[in-house]
Every structure is written in C-alpha cells, then in structure tokens.
Amino acid sequence: MHDTKYKRVLLKLSGEALAGKQKTGVDVETVGKICDKIKEIVEMGVQVAIVVGGGNFWRGKNGHQMEKTTADYMGMLATIMNGLALQDALEARKIYTRVQTAIEMREIAEPFIQRKAEKHLEKGRVVIFAGGTGHPYFTTDTAAALRATEIKADIILLAKTIDAVYSADPKINPKAKRYEEISYMEVLEKDLKVMDSTATAMCRDNNMPLLVFGIADPENIVRAVKGEKIGTIVS
Numbered sequence: 001m002h003d004t005k006y007k008r009v010l011l012k013l014s015g016e017a018l019a020g021k022q023k024t025g026v027d028v029e030t031v032g033k034i035c036d037k038i039k040e041i042v043e044m045g046v047q048v049a050i051v052v053g054g055g056n057f058w059r060g061k062n063g064h065q066m067e068k069t070t071a072d073y074m075g076m077l078a079t080i081m082n083g084l085a086l087q088d089a090l091e092a093r094k095i096y097t098r099v100q101t102a103i104e105m106r107e108i109a110e111p112f113i114q115r116k117a118e119k120h121l122e123k124g125r126v127v128i129f130a131g132g133t134g135h136p137y138f139t140t141d142t143a144a145a146l147r148a149t150e151i152k153a154d155i156i157l158l159a160k161t162i163d164a165v166y167s168a169d170p171k172i173n174p175k176a177k178r179y180e181e182i183s184y185m186e187v188l189e190k191d192l193k194v195m196d197s198t199a200t201a202m203c204r205d206n207n208m209p210l211l212v213f214g215i216a217d218p219e220n221i222v223r224a225v226k227g228e229k230i231g232t233i234v235s
Contacts, residue, residue, distance in 0.1 A: 008048075008153050009046060009155055012141070014159070014160065018031050018034070018086075026081075026082065026085045034089075035093055040222055041221060041222055049147065052128065054140070056082070069136040086128055097126045098128070100112040100117055102130070112147075118152075121151065138198065139199065145200075145206075149206045156203065158211065164179065164212060181235070210234040213230045
C-alpha cells in the first residue's frame with residue numbers, strides 16, 4: 001500500500017468530463033487521461049468505485065416536452081454507455097473492471113448487488129455503477145451518495161468542471177468566496193448546488209465526507225487520494 005489517505009473511494013464523474021473539448025459524446029483521449037490516473041491509484045492499493053453521469057449524451061431536462069419518467073430513463077441509458085466506455089479504456093490498461101447497472105442488462109453488465117460489488121473491490125477490480133439509482137426523479141449525484149454509503153466508501157471524490165465549492169459561480173462573480181472546508185448544513189442553507197439536495201442530505205445523514213475538485217487536470221484524482229490540499233472538503 002502506498003502513502004494514501006483513503007482505502008476505498010467512490011469517484012463521481014460527470015458525463016461532460018468524458019466529452020472533452022467536443023462537449024458531447026465520448027472523447028477517447030480525454031477518457032484515456034482520466035483512466036491513466038484511475039489505474040495509478042488502483043496500483044497504489046486504493047479500491048475504486050465509479051458513478052458516472054450521462055450529460056454528454058442526454059439530460060432529463062433536455063426532454064422538457066417529454067413525460068419526465070421517459071426523459072429520466074433515457075438519461076440512465078446514457079450513463080450506461082459512459083460506463084462501458086470507461087470499462088473499455090480501463091481494461092485496455094490492464095485494470096480489471098466490472099460494470100454494474102441499476103437497470104438489468106445481463107448481456108453487457110452485472111445487476112447491482114452490494115455484496116458482489118464489495119467482493120470485486122476487495123479483489124482490486126474497479127466497479128462502475130451505471131444506470132443511476134434505477135429510478136426516475138433521482139440524479140446521479142444521489143446515486144453516488146447511495147452507492148458510496150452501500151459499499152462503505154471512505155469518501156466521495158466529486159470531480160467537477162469547477163475546482164472547488166464557491167459562494168457563487170466564479171465565472172459570473174469573480175468575487176465569489178472559495179471554501180476549503182464547509183459543512184453539509186451550510187451547503188443546504190446557502191443553496192450552493194454542490195450536489196442536489198437529496199444527495200447532500202443523504203451524505204450528511206450518513207456522515208459521508210465529500211471532496212469537490214476540478215477534473216480539468218486528471219492528476220487531481222491522485223492528489224485527492226493522497227490527501228493533498230485541493231478543492232473543498234464537505235463534511
């Protein structure tokens with residue numbers, strides 16, 4: 001075991017993080033750079049689970065003229081495509097990987113089974129949780145909070161396009177305050193949109209710490225598991 005702060009982490013990746021500069025779809029080079037760093041932390045002895053979003057293909061809100069449930073299920077399918085892309089990139093790097101889906105698709109992935117997921121992690125496999133929670137009206141942030149709690153992760157690593165938690169959008173307000181640490185209660189009271197309120201409350205209620213950091217530099221994944229000072233800790 002290398003000098004790491006955490007033994008088991010859940011990495012939450014947005015779909016947009018996989019799209020790179022093209023903004024939509026999957027950019028192979030961008031995914032490769034992220035997976036290089038995931039491989040690095042796996043080889044350091046860290047057990048890694050991943051929850052991935054689907055915004056690079058579809059967002060439920062894109063289907064505002066659709067029935068909400070249908071639009072959300074389409075979003076879940078988008079996360080499964082991203083999960084398969086991550087699996088392919090990781091296995092090309094000789095990292096054993098399992099995709100588990102909340103919506104059953106036996107031909108391409110395992111159904112989510114908590115005990116099985118933990119066994120995979122103990123054997124050094126990366127487990128990718130796709131399909132969100134399997135239910136409409138819940139985001140992949142909530143799926144990350146739920147899965148992290150179920151597998152007893154030490155922390156959720158929330159990789160975002162922004163490098164920390166701010167009091168306002170720093171792109172709009174350059175005077176926005178940057179937080180190094182903040183409580184879940186403050187996040188909810190100030191409506192800071194770190195995660196959706198359901199996910200935030202679930203993390204708070206289960207004492208699940210969260211590290212928010214920027215994914216523009218994938219090396220931050222390695223820095224995070226080493227416990228270096230990056231981003232914002234929410235606890």
